[in-house]
Structure formats: structure tokens, C-alpha cells
Amino acid sequence: MTLKTRSGVKKRLKVTGTGKIKLGKACKRHLLSNKSKKAKGRNKYGLIVADAEVKKIKRQIPHSLRG
Secondary structure, eight states: OOOOOOHHHHHHEEEOTTSOEEEOOSSOSSOOTTSOHHHHHHTSSOEEOOHHHHHHHHTTSOHHHHO
16 A cells, blocks of 8 residues: 655655754744744744654655655
């Protein structure tokens, strides 16, 4: 049986070259005019997923994305 990907997971994460999982941060889409420059800067880069969550996420993505 073929291993299927969870489509939502596939769209929201990226596996880095070293095998870590990177996500985009929230609060960066709209209503940016009333957020401070500091708050927008904190959300600029992605977030590396904690080791405790990696196993759970890797179960949801296919072999080709695991890295």
C-alpha cells in the first residue's frame, strides 16, 4: 500500500539539509499596521520544530520529503 502524505503538512513545512523541520510563524499575514516593527521582525524567519514533535511530524510526510 502506498504511503500518503497529509496535504496540509506538506504545504506548511520544509525539511532542512540537516534533517530538521522548519515551519513558518503565525501573525505575519494581515493587520500588520498595528503591530510593532519588533514584533514583525521576530516573525520574519521560520521556526525549527522541537525534537519532541519531530517524530510525530515525520510520520505524516512521505519518504521523499523526509531528507
